[in-house]
Amino acid sequence: MKYDFDVIIVGAGPAGAILSKILAEGGFRVALLEKKKREHIGYPWEITIEKKIFGRISLKAPDGGLSPESPEYYRFFAENRNDYLEMKSEDDAIYYFYHDKLNQYLISLALKRGVHFFDQHDVGELVLSEDHACGVRGERKILFATKQFTMTAKIIVDASGTNQVLCKQTPDDFMIRTPIRDEDWISAWQEVQVISPDKISACKKTLSISPGIAYLQVGKYHAYQIIHYRRDNTLNLVFGASRGKNIPTAHEQCKEFMEAYPFFKKQLYGGGKNLILRRSLGSMAGNGFVCLGDAACQVVPTTGSGVASGMYSADIAAKAITNAINSGDFSIKTLWDYNYGYQTKRGAILASYDIFRLFLQHLTHKEMKSIFDSHLVKDSNFISLYSSNKIVYNIQQIFENFSTFISHTELIPIGVQMVQAIRDTQKILKLYGEYPPAFNINHFHKWQQQVNSLFLRYYPSKKK
Numbered sequence: 101m102k103y104d105f106d107v108i109i110v111g112a113g114p115a116g117a118i119l120s121k122i123l124a125e126g127g128f129r130v131a132l133l134e135k136k137k138r139e140h141i142g143y144p145w146e147i148t149i150e151k152k153i154f155g156r157i158s159l160k161a162p163d164g165g166l167s168p169e170s171p172e173y174y175r176f177f178a179e180n181r182n183d184y185l186e187m188k189s190e191d192d193a194i195y196y197f198y199h200d201k202l203n204q205y206l207i208s209l210a211l212k213r214g215v216h217f218f219d220q221h222d223v224g225e226l227v228l229s230e231d232h233a234c235g236v237r238g239e240r241k242i243l244f245a246t247k248q249f250t251m252t253a254k255i256i257v258d259a260s261g262t263n264q265v266l267c268k269q270t271p272d273d274f275m276i277r278t279p280i281r282d283e284d285w286i287s288a289w290q291e292v293q294v295i296s297p298d299k300i301s302a303c304k305k306t307l308s309i310s311p312g313i314a315y316l317q318v319g320k321y322h323a324y325q326i327i328h329y330r331r332d333n334t335l336n337l338v339f340g341a342s343r344g345k346n347i348p349t350a351h352e353q354c355k356e357f358m359e360a361y362p363f364f365k366k367q368l369y370g371g372g373k374n375l376i377l378r379r380s381l382g383s384m385a386g387n388g389f390v391c392l393g394d395a396a397c398q399v400v401p402t403t404g405s406g407v408a409s410g411m412y413s414a415d416i417a418a419k420a421i422t423n424a425i426n427s428g429d430f431s432i433k434t435l436w437d438y439n440y441g442y443q444t445k446r447g448a449i450l451a452s453y454d455i456f457r458l459f460l461q462h463l464t465h466k467e468m469k470s471i472f473d474s475h476l477v478k479d480s481n482f483i484s485l486y487s488s489n490k491i492v493y494n495i496q497q498i499f500e501n502f503s504t505f506i507s508h509t510e511l512i513p514i515g516v517q518m519v520q521a522i523r524d525t526q527k528i529l530k531l532y533g534e535y536p537p538a539f540n541i542n543h544f545h546k547w548q549q550q551v552n553s554l555f556l557r558y559y560p561s562k563k564k
Contacts (some may be wrong), residue, residue: 101234101252105131105216106425108236108253110223110266112141115393115410116259117206118157122418124213128425131251132207132215133236135222141207142200144371145290146336149195149408157415161195162205168292169330170196171314178319178469181308185472199407221249226256226269226389232430233389236266254430255421258391259410262376267391274386274432275544280376280397282343283461283559286323288404289350289372290338293364300333303363319460319468324403325353334368340375340404342461375404379451379555380442382548385435390417398442401454409446416441436539448532451551452525458558459521467514524554 107123109116112134120132134141146168154161170189177184211217220241227235227250235252258266270276295303307327309315314328314336323340330336337357339350348356350372358364376397384396392398393410400409420438424430460468531550536543 101229103234103252103254105129105251105253107131107255107257107421108133108251109257109259110236111259111261111393111395112136112203112207112217112219113259113261113393113410114203114206114407115398115414116257117203117210118159118411119257119259119392119414119418120215121206121210121213122157122414123421124210124215126418126422128422130215131218131253132210133218133221133223133238133251136219138207138217138219139204141219142203143373144369145199147197147199147202147405147407149197149411151193151195153408153411154195157411159209162197162202166198166201166205167196168198168336169332171328172312174314174316176316176318176472178317178465178472180469180473181315183472184315202407223260223265226266227252228271231271231273232387233266233270254388254425255435256389257417257421258389258395259393261394262374264391264395266389267381267395270386270389274389275383275541275548276381276386276389276391278381278397280378281559283458284376284378286340286342286375286377286404287350287372288323288338288340288375289354289370290336291354291370292368293335293337293358294366294368295333295335295363296365297333299363303335303361304329306361306363318472319463319465323350335364337370339372375399375406377401377404377454377457379454380409380447382551383439383544384413384442385420385432385438387432388430390421390435390438392417398447399450401450401457402460409450412446413438413442433539436536440535440537443532443535447535448529451528451532455525455528455555455558456521458555459517462558463514470511471514521558524557528554 106128108131109120110133112132116132120130124130172189174187174189175181175184207217218240221238222240223236223238225237226233227237233256235250236256237248237250239246240249256266258264260266267276304310309327309329311329311331314326317325323342325340326336326338328336337354339353341347341350341353376394376399378397378401380398381391381396384391392413394406396413398409398413399406417438420435420441423437424434427434528551531547531554534547536547
């Protein structure tokens with residue numbers, strides 16, 4: 101078959117842009133397709149990325165103009181801000197970026213490497229030849245009209261985000277299609293508001309906030325709320341809310357906050373969307389097909405942050421795709437190296453976070469408050485679960501000490517559940533370490549069943 105490109109990547113977010121750049125640098129003919137206009141790509145909110153990610157992909161971080169003021173400290177609490185856990189910001193380990201500006205920067209790097217960029221190309225169909233992905237179809241916008249298009253390539257990549265445009269159309273034998281449960285979604289919203297000069301003192305006093313500190317309320321609507329007062333007299337507001345009856349969306353929460361505290365002059369920027377909170381898909385590769393970023397659920401399960409994981413996985417996917425094209429074998433057997441490389445490292449750690457995320461999500465607000473009020477957990481260990489700044493695993497040390505736990509008899513039922521969750525995070529780490537190193541459908545199904553059976557105890561519904 102004669103192909104138009106070596107690789108077609110659908111979605112020009114950070115993961116897709118980085119993957120296209122790496123592959124183009126390797127001499128491949130790469131098409132990067134995006135449904136939005138070039139200037140509209142990216143979101144009007146802020147993100148954090150581990151500095152080591154840039155080192156991994158040999159990318160120099162952009163200088164100036166792309167970074168907002170970062171917090172000096174994080175304070176985590178359930179209800180009372182005086183009962184908090186505190187963590188100093190690790191600016192030496194992370195970068196803060198405006199999402200849209202970073203996204204545009206990464207696209208510009210891809211274009212410099214010779215990537216063929218097609219904006220306003222809305223992909224709607226995955227083209228299959230027998231059991232291999234080989235192309236895409238969709239509509240491209242031309243002024244006020246649309247025109248159908250078809251493109252073919254040796255390997256197709258879905259980097260379309262939470263829409264999972266192509267993943268949802270993959271054949272059963274790709275083992276990629278995975279229904280996302282309601283418990284695994286949150287609505288998220290961020291706004292940065294300028295405080296009116298004559299109301300700065302009232303704002304600080306009423307909200308009990310100090311410059312340089314980000315106040316993160318854990319468990320609010322089974323998600324989180326963040327207030328960060330910046331030294332330029334702006335307030336960074338972040339809201340998250342799980343799905344459920346009588347739970348306001350994150351945007352609705354923000355509106356309620358603004359009405360309750362009318363201290364603001366104008367909004368600088370803001371926006372939101374629904375985010376996936378869960379471990380990555382069990383398999384992210386098929387015959388002639390790869391998915392990554394949010395499309396593969398590669399996010400920090402406690403926050404929904406996925407840019408760093410998408411950039412990390414782009415490096416691994418690029419190596420597997422390169423081997424596949426160079427060998428002339430585009431099958432899942434060759435592309436399986438991508439699965440193994442991600443799942444046994446970052447995928448394993450984030451899957452362990454997912455276990456603990458589900459445990460915390462099912463606590464009542466009262467139960468969450470009691471954990472904080474009793475000072476039952478260590479600052480750094482608990483906080484790391486809510487951080488995309490430094491992906492490490494230390495959940496097993498979450499208790500200050502067992503005697504503290506025993507002294508709070510009312511917490512024993514919660515403590516027993518917490519101990520079980522900690523044990524299960526250990527089990528899931530071990531399971532991910534045993535991810536099949538080579539494609540074997542029987543070995544994969546056995547692994548998947550073991551993982552699913554462990555996670556099922558954390559869902560009210562027992563449906564697989």
